[in-house]
Amino acid sequence: MENEVNINKEDNLARKEKIRQIAGIVLIIFSIVVVGLVVYFTLREDMPASWGAFFEVLPNFFTNWYLLAALGGILVVVFMSALNFRILIHSQNGRRYRKDSVRTHLIGRYYDHITPFGSGGQPYQIYHLRKLNLNGGQATSITFLNFAASRFAFATLSVIFIVSVRHLQIETWVRIVSYIGLTIGGLLPGTIMLLTTSKKITRQMLKAAYWLINKLPFKNKEAMKIKSMRFLHNYHMSMNDLKGNMGLIAIIYINHLINHLALASIAYFVLKAVPAQYLQPDFGGQALNFGNVVTLSFYTTNFTNVWPTPGGAGGAELSFGRLFGTYVSGSYLTWAMFIWRFFTFYSYIIIGFILVVTSAANVKKGADAPKVKQDRLISYQFIDNYYPSIDGVVKVVNAYATHLKDFNIETKVVAPAYKAADDSKLPYEVLRTPSIKFWFSDYEVSKRRMSLKFQKQFDEHHPAILHAHSPFIVGHKAIRLAQKYRIPLIGTFHTQFHHDFQNATKSKILTKLALRYVVNFYKACDEVWAVSAFAADVLRSYGYQGPIKVMPNGIDMNLIEDVSDNLEKIKNKYGIKDDEKNLLYTGNLLWQKNVKVVIDAYVKLKKQDPSYRLIMVGGGRNQHQVKNYATKIGIYDEIIFTGSIDNSRDIQTLYELADLFFFPSLYETYSLVFREAAAKGTASLVAEGGVCAEVITDGVNGYVAEADAEVMYEKIIEIFADETELKKVGQQAKIDIPTPWESVLVNVSEQYERLAHDFYEQLATKIE
CATH class of the missing domain: 3.40.50.2000 (Glycogen Phosphorylase B;)
Incomplete structure (x- = not known):
């Protein structure tokens, strides 16, 4: 039964991929037919007498280096667009997807060019980004923010060039359509961002989604509602994270300014590739310079934005012929249009189609499937x-x-x-x-x-x-x-x-x-x-x-051993006495571990009762400063500094000899030494608000006090006022606090198996 389900899934995927490819081919053919008709009716009066004469013109475009500059322009566009995706992806999941960032841009533009109003690119980008360790909310926020930054950058440049270069001879209806395209292009991203980031509007959208789910015959309606809520939550978290990083937004915006300027410059380099003798005389009063041509390019793009065919097919060619006909005519205008369109349109169609087909082939071969050993x-x-x-x-x-x-x-x-x-x-x-x-x-x-x-x-x-x-x-x-x-x-x-x-x-x-x-x-x-x-x-x-x-850590209970035969050796080695109140600190001697609190509290204790003895085990980069401080306040000779100890038996012996483990550190995120002390039945005094205090009930299985020398001093006096109770607390700590690694790793192994199962199951659905 399971095999039949898997076969059906594979058949469905293959069928969907085939439909997608056929739809793409149909749209491409449709675009070519539209372009052909527009070119014919726009330029039929200037067409040469024969096809031979038409093709004789093409080599004249390659007599200089300007087409290489045009190629450089489109490469800048691809690089900057991919860089933006890479930056945005990294900001959300910390990973760097170089190839996939390029792919996201290229195939996104491919779908833009084969769908009406260029509307297919963003849905594909969301779909593809979800495969790159991003949830749906993150993928959507990246796509929307990138789209908004791109449109705002384009609108900025359009306004700057259109306002700065006013003398161009442009037909009124072309100018009006371009202004409409500019207005829509500028308002659309702002509207989308407002609608999707407003909590009030989001709540209404969620209500509408719930209403729709309830009305339609879905099988698991509650799961769909949870999925919708999770998506919106992830989207808002991701969008807030992105909006809060103004430096990142500035970089994305600047990159898009460069991107659109490079794209607009391609027409200039294509026209400059036309030999001077074939250009129109006096250019109709408009100089063939960078500012004029780039401004006309922005008019062309704004005009194309409201053209309803896939990728603006026909609209771009029509506006190009109308706007650039003052510089060149006849076969040269036709070839200039084709070359410009090849760089900005057909190259994406060709590359995108190849990527879609190869991706489908890889899925069929199973090339994208992870190679994981299943036996263990x-x-x-x-x-x-x-x-x-x-x-x-x-x-x-x-x-x-x-x-x-x-x-x-x-x-x-x-x-x-x-x-x-x-x-x-x-x-x-x-x-x-x-x-x-x-x-x-x-x-x-x-x-x-x-x-x-x-x-x-x-x-x-x-x-x-x-x-x-x-x-x-x-x-x-x-x-x-x-x-x-x-x-x-x-x-x-x-x-x-x-x-x-x-x-x-x-x-x-x-x-x-x-x-x-x-x-x-x-x-x-x-x-x-x-x-x-x-x-x-x-x-x-x-x-x-x-x-x-x-996921807490554990301790190796097998290493907690009987050290009774080691007690005298350690006593003699470090001068530890049974009739003293022995306080033990183990760990690196670092100021951030509150070792100053330990020493200052000990000074007060020593003045109150000379029978207190402090043992400090450990090294660390501040150890010399710590010893110098102890010397400076006159307590160095009263402290037993053992240095670092690697021998486990010796460490355990010190735990057993200590009456109280004194550990006021707020630096630890998890303390093994604290748990090792508990495993030997030694009670601990730890800092209030620190990680060790999470598992202590004061006076039951340990002691908690504010990380202040005076407060700790008073607490230790209180603790040693009843040494029988101190031993009782130590025995309770031995029961409550240590967690054997075996118990911890049962949970770890279960989490590994759960994550592996869920990850590879989801991965199978993400592979195209």
């Missing part, structure tokens, strides 16, 4: 930093790659190459990308290019899911691969970046641009995950407006 789901995890360097995100990716195989998901990691890396001991494959190390950083930075070896491996594996854990170079490689191979891409937001960018650049403008780069990365993902609700809010504060799924 394969995922690739992308990260910009990996072993031997270690941080929280590295641990997360390692857990994914290690444990997903238990759910029949084969996983590989893509990361920069490190000279000291030894991947042989890892239970999964790591694909290292070429990298470079800068003198100011401890990290290897991946090069943008992908090696041939990597691309060959990727081709062989055909993964079904790509999952990027950082929004930088390796993450952008994931975007390019997802786009090229049509593979769903998940992007997980792990880390705050604002403070890091601000600290590195010392510039608000550069920080804003860097955050936009991050947001564009997540726009390019098919699905965005955040490791906590707090992380999701941070990403939204950067400007990301799409949906975010909260």
Whole structure:
């Protein structure tokens, strides 16, 4: 039964494609007949005595370089139009579609030219843009905004040239029709934008759509209503995003000014290609200069805009003959018209038809279908930093790659190459990308290019899911691969970046641009995950407006081991005493993690009760400044600075020796160390409003206080007033807070399978 349904679907697609091609051919033939009739009746008095004499004229147009300039004009038009689509698409989904941007323009113009009033291009562009990782609302808003900017730019140039060049000899009726075309062309986009962006009008449109759905015999009316509402919601979100970026709108508008000026200049270069001896004497009083000819071109285009035939066929030729007959006549006028029309009209017809036919052929061959192995789901995890360097995100990716195989998901990691890396001991494959190390950083930075070896491996594996854990170079490689191979891409937001960018650049403008780069990365993902609700809010504060799924991390409970035989060793190594009130901080020593609050609160505690002891584990770029600060306020000798500790048993031993895990950071989007402490039965004091506070009930499974040294000091005094209760809270934290990776990855594997199924099912319907 399922095979019969699939066969019927394929037959329907093939039938629709065949009808589309036949309709295109009929419209093209119709346009050619109309053009032929108009040319004949317009120029019949000037036609030569024989066809031989007519064709002898053509070589005279190629005696100079002006036709190359005309060719350059149409290439500028194609480039600027495609550039606008590329910019608009990237603003909405963060991806760069070079070839598809050109294709969207070319075939859009093809449908413009084979439909009455040039009305078919925009619907096709919306249809095609939906295949480029855009929803219907985004595709529609891009098309409408681009159309509006184009019409406004054209109207601007038309008015400037028509007002500036008034002395041209133009028949009154041609001038009037052109003015009508200019008025309609200027008012239409403004009206469309007003109607589609007004919330009041949108509500009325939605009511009308609901009424129509209820009246017509649709099978699933509720689903259609939801679809309509979702489309309008996405459209308004996308349009508001575009309208809020005035710099982008200015660029699109300027590009269209260049576009229309280049298009209008083609007639000038075609006329200049006519040898001087064949031009009309004295040009009827109108000089053959750029300003005059470009102004006449704008008259011609405005005239054509109200001509009801497909692509303005006949209208363009009629207006060209009437307007440019003062410069050239007879066979030269006919050939000039054909050459001009070839550049601006027939070239799009020919190229567009070829693209439509080849696209249909590719669909029939299945060339556009993704090549994904069905026997086992394969995922690739992308990260910009990996072993031997270690941080929280590295641990997360390692857990994914290690444990997903238990759910029949084969996983590989893509990361920069490190000279000291030894991947042989890892239970999964790591694909290292070429990298470079800068003198100011401890990290290897991946090069943008992908090696041939990597691309060959990727081709062989055909993964079904790509999952990027950082929004930088390796993450952008994931975007390019997802786009090229049509593979769903998940992007997980792990880390705050604002403070890091601000600290590195010392510039608000550069920080804003860097955050936009991050947001564009997540726009390019098919699905965005955040490791906590707090992380999701941070990403939204950067400007990301799409949906975010909260997917928390876990901890590897297998690594939580009995460390009783290690206690004395660690006590002796760091001078830790059982009769002291031991506070533990672990993590990078960074100011943004509120380490100053930790030290300042400890100073107050030490003055109140000398039995308090602070243990600080970690390194980081601010570690020397932190130690200097501790020295400056006279507390350095009372703090145990251990430096970075890579040994898991030693870290676990410190958790067990600590009476309280003191972690007032507001920087984390998800804290593993906080959960590791809980897994060892150690209660934590965390900052109010931070991510760790999301899972704590104050006084039950942990403690929460304002991230202020005085407030934290008072809270710690209160906590240690009842050490029996402190131990009880620590045991409850051990029950409530740690989440095993096995539990997390059950959900991850289910989400992978759901996304892969939905993505490839939708992709099948998007392929032409």
